Amino acid sequence: MELYTLIVLTLAATMRVATPLLLAAIAGMFSERSGVVDLGLEGKMLGAAFAAAAVSAATGSAWAGLGAGIGVSVLLALVIAFATVTQRGNQVVAAMAVNIMVAGLGPTLALAWFNLGGQTPQLDGPGQRFTALVWPGADAAGQHPFPGLLYAQLLSGHNLLVYVAAALVPLSAWVLFRTRFGLRLRAVGENPSAVDTAGISVTGLRYQAIVISGVLCGVAGTYLSTAASAGFTRDMTAGKGYLALAALIFGKWKPYPTLGACLLFAFTDALASRLQGVDLPVVGVIPVQAILALPYVLTVLLLAGFVGKAVAPAAIGVPYAKEK
Amino acid sequence: MSVERPSPTPSAAPAPSLELRAIDKRFGSVHANRAISFSVARGSVHGLVGENGAGKSTLMNIVYGFHRADSGEIWVNGRRVDVGSPQDAIAAGIGMVHQHFMLVENFTVLENVILGVEGGRLLAGGLARARTELEKLARDYALDVPLDTVVSELPVGLQQRVEILKALYRRAEILILDEPTAVLTPQEADALFQMLRRLRDEGKSVVLVTHKLREIMAITDRVTVMRQGAVVGEVATATTSPRELAEKMVGRAVLLRVEKTPAHPGETLLAVRDLEVRDRLGVVRVKGVSFAVRAGEIVGIAGVSGNGQSELLEALAGIRFPTRGSIMLQQHDLVREHLGPRERRALGLAHVPEDRLRLGVVASFSAEDNAILGYHDRADCNRGGLLNRAAIRTACAGKMAAHDVRPPLPGLRLSAFSGGNQQKLVLAREIDVDPRVLLIGQPTRGVDIGAIEFIHRKLIALRDAGKALLIVSVELDEILGLADRILVMNGGEIVGEVAREQATEETLGLMMAGVKGEGAA
Numbered sequence: 101m102e103l104y105t106l107i108v109l110t111l112a113a114t115m116r117v118a119t120p121l122l123l124a125a126i127a128g129m130f131s132e133r134s135g136v137v138d139l140g141l142e143g144k145m146l147g148a149a150f151a152a153a154a155v156s157a158a159t160g161s162a163w164a165g166l167g168a169g170i171g172v173s174v175l176l177a178l179v180i181a182f183a184t185v186t187q188r189g190n191q192v193v194a195a196m197a198v199n200i201m202v203a204g205l206g207p208t209l210a211l212a213w214f215n216l217g218g219q220t221p222q223l224d225g226p227g228q229r230f231t232a233l234v235w236p237g238a239d240a241a242g243q244h245p246f247p248g249l250l251y252a253q254l255l256s257g258h259n260l261l262v263y264v265a266a267a268l269v270p271l272s273a274w275v276l277f278r279t280r281f282g283l284r285l286r287a288v289g290e291n292p293s294a295v296d297t298a299g300i301s302v303t304g305l306r307y308q309a310i311v312i313s314g315v316l317c318g319v320a321g322t323y324l325s326t327a328a329s330a331g332f333t334r335d336m337t338a339g340k341g342y343l344a345l346a347a348l349i350f351g352k353w354k355p356y357p358t359l360g361a362c363l364l365f366a367f368t369d370a371l372a373s374r375l376q377g378v379d380l381p382v383v384g385v386i387p388v389q390a391i392l393a394l395p396y397v398l399t400v401l402l403l404a405g406f407v408g409k410a411v412a413p414a415a416i417g418v419p420y421a422k423e424k
Numbered sequence: 425m426s427v428e429r430p431s432p433t434p435s436a437a438p439a440p441s442l443e444l445r446a447i448d449k450r451f452g453s454v455h456a457n458r459a460i461s462f463s464v465a466r467g468s469v470h471g472l473v474g475e476n477g478a479g480k481s482t483l484m485n486i487v488y489g490f491h492r493a494d495s496g497e498i499w500v501n502g503r504r505v506d507v508g509s510p511q512d513a514i515a516a517g518i519g520m521v522h523q524h525f526m527l528v529e530n531f532t533v534l535e536n537v538i539l540g541v542e543g544g545r546l547l548a549g550g551l552a553r554a555r556t557e558l559e560k561l562a563r564d565y566a567l568d569v570p571l572d573t574v575v576s577e578l579p580v581g582l583q584q585r586v587e588i589l590k591a592l593y594r595r596a597e598i599l600i601l602d603e604p605t606a607v608l609t610p611q612e613a614d615a616l617f618q619m620l621r622r623l624r625d626e627g628k629s630v631v632l633v634t635h636k637l638r639e640i641m642a643i644t645d646r647v648t649v650m651r652q653g654a655v656v657g658e659v660a661t662a663t664t665s666p667r668e669l670a671e672k673m674v675g676r677a678v679l680l681r682v683e684k685t686p687a688h689p690g691e692t693l694l695a696v697r698d699l700e701v702r703d704r705l706g707v708v709r710v711k712g713v714s715f716a717v718r719a720g721e722i723v724g725i726a727g728v729s730g731n732g733q734s735e736l737l738e739a740l741a742g743i744r745f746p747t748r749g750s751i752m753l754q755q756h757d758l759v760r761e762h763l764g765p766r767e768r769r770a771l772g773l774a775h776v777p778e779d780r781l782r783l784g785v786v787a788s789f790s791a792e793d794n795a796i797l798g799y800h801d802r803a804d805c806n807r808g809g810l811l812n813r814a815a816i817r818t819a820c821a822g823k824m825a826a827h828d829v830r831p832p833l834p835g836l837r838l839s840a841f842s843g844g845n846q847q848k849l850v851l852a853r854e855i856d857v858d859p860r861v862l863l864i865g866q867p868t869r870g871v872d873i874g875a876i877e878f879i880h881r882k883l884i885a886l887r888d889a890g891k892a893l894l895i896v897s898v899e900l901d902e903i904l905g906l907a908d909r910i911l912v913m914n915g916g917e918i919v920g921e922v923a924r925e926q927a928t929e930e931t932l933g934l935m936m937a938g939v940k941g942e943g944a945a
Binding site: 278279283284287291293299414422 | 539
């Protein structure tokens with residue numbers, strides 16, 4: 101019974117941890133499927149996290165924060181798009197430049213505006229955060245272990261953005277494989293010349309994909325600072341953008357496998373927090389540092405070849421230029 | 425410049441399907457197209473020939489809207505059209521089959537065909553409609569392709585068919601094909617020509633861009649010859665000959681087939697026995713082949729590309745290790761002794777690889793650096809642990825002079841040279857050290873007619889000097905022109921061996937297709 105509750109709570113935590121990963125990974129999927137490496141996930145998320153927390157603190161509205169988060173993230177995405185698509189610059193360099201810039205700019209602006217040592221104010225006013233939505237009858241159902249607790253903890257009790265992320269998986273699969281836009285997007289990441297000779301703008305498609313990535317990263321960043329926590333702190337993305345990229349590769353650039361990868365990474369993370377200080381049989385108490393490193397170690401192991409060969413979109417990373 | 429022609433009254437003669445008027449295009453200092461004019465009659469196949477770099481591709485890219493001409497006009501069916509993008513070209517009824525297929529490899533045939541003309545935001549309806557229409561097209565033009573197969577799983581000939589279907593599905597009336605047979609077997613090429621004839625008979629116009637004169641003679645009605653960006657002649661195919669066309673292309677008399685005396689083979693220099701080669705996935709690519717190459721003879725290996733010739737060549741050169749068998753060179757068993765490319769080179773084995781840019785040169789290096797690749801540790805290239813720059817430059821200049829490499833600038837980046845000149849430099853590098861055995865893959869791939877003649881002469885001179893030459897080529901003409909003995913490979917096996925005198929294109933073609941020849945090895 102005790103163990104059962106523990107498992108359910110761990111799974112619920114998995115969902116919460118997986119949300120920003122999933123949003124970012126799906127964001128990356130659109131960008132990378134169009135042939136643009138999306139190392140900028142980290143920076144876009146971090147920028148959005150800061151903007152969302154700052155605007156929410158200033159206006160008292162989480163929704164305004166979400167708008168600001170998306171706005172800033174899209175703006176950063178457009179910077180990368182201009183550098184890499186229009187100017188045909190190196191995609192890795194452009195994205196890393198944005199990541200580094202945001203990592204410094206966020207805390208600097210926070211210090212200038214709020215004078216709280218590089219953080220934004222604690223978001224504790226009404227409506228400043230996206231809080232858990234309790235479904236009808238969830239409280240009562242939670243008293244019954246099965247299936248009531250599952251309903252209360254897994255289906256109910258999350259904030260809106262978690263549901264948005266979950267809905268995004270079938271939605272993006274539908275867009276990618278059932279629509280004209282999806283067909284063209286997949287084509288441009290594989291063979292941009294084919295798209296160009298078919299009379300479709302390669303630049304236009306890539307801009308669209310990058311903007312979609314910006315929007316989704318905006319939601320992911322907003323989630324971090326106004327839903328998962330109550331404010332922006334320095335480097336609060338903590339490599340989640342890169343982890344999302346790893347999940348995307350692990351998921352072979354497909355929506356459902358990517359969801360699986362995100363859940364797996366999130367599960368190790370949730371498990372790690374549960375294991376802290378717990379005296380396990382045989383191994384005893386595992387040092388906190390080792391536990392916290394678990395998701396990252398797992399990433400390295402998985403990407404090092406335990407997943408089989410992941411075939412990237414063929415034209416990824418290559419700026420498109422017409423042949424002479 | 426203008427040619428006097430009786431001007432037909434507009435109503436009497438039908439307007440040409442496609443007419444180019446004084447198309448001019450410069451890329452920086454390169455004048456790629458100089459006032460090009462020609463017209464293509466409806467229901468005809470029009471050839472466009474010229475050497476690499478003559479401006480054919482640029483011209484066709486202008487017609488397809490990939491590039492914009494600096495000046496000049498494009499007329500379709502008697503109306504001037506402004507082609508600023510492929511979209512415009514498609515709308516004007518122009519379709520193009522590129523030399524490098526414009527297909528998405530991991531899409532199905534159906535998905536590739538509808539890309540860009542999906543007919544709605546959702547795919548389902550468009551796919552269904554396209555399927556019906558494509559099945560009709562396939563019936564009308566005998567263009568059968570499995571619609572739901574992923575393109576990468578189709579043989580090249582069928583991939584090309586998909587490209588043609590793409591154009592027809594977009595209602596193209598004018599079909600431009602850029603070097604369409606470069607990747608095809610003779611049989612596939614014949615099938616393509618059948619298809620083109622059928623299209624012509626249906627009233628479509630076809631522009632065939634090629635540098636292969638045989639194809640021009642076989643299928644075109646008229647032919648336009650380009651040299652250095654300008655039209656140097658336009659004739660009815662029936663009134664010309666390959667020799668005349670070649671002269672126009674190159675600007676001087678050329679020999680299409682270099683003359684040679686009978687071979688006088690001497691001792692066996694290279695002996696291969698029961699050689700088996702597998703690829704990385706463990707698939708057997710070369711299935712126990714045995715043959716020998718003697719001093720003073722050229723052995724040609726014919727075959728459709730992908731039948732094990734590349735793997736065989738790489739195994740002989742030491743790039744790939746065989747799983748079984750022996751390669752004897754100078755009393756050494758290269759396989760048993762596990763000798764690598766460098767040791768083999770020291771034993772007098774030289775290798776001109778099939779894929780020059782992948783294995784033969786570093787395109788971004790200078791010509792002089794490329795001229796010592798693989799031989800860079802020799803004494804004459806070094807002085808006190810450093811490269812002897814002056815000596816390397818002098819040596820390269822010497823090779824360039826001896827092999828007519830143009831421009832003769834050792835310091836120039838290799839990628840700035842034409843394919844023919846790159847190949848001449850590679851050949852110069854490999855024969856400079858006086859090897860006993862030469863392995864040559866695709867001696868003239870991407871090489872102009874003028875340079876082909878030079879390279880062929882050189883190879884025959886090497887034979888006459890007592891070298892043993894093994895040549896792998898997918899060009900039957902080349903095999904027939906050079907080899908004294910011909911081995912045909914199919915499916916990793918040598919399916920036949922023919923002396924040159926007994927070989928014809930037909931017999932070799934059949935063997936290449938897998939029909940066992942007489943006296944199979």
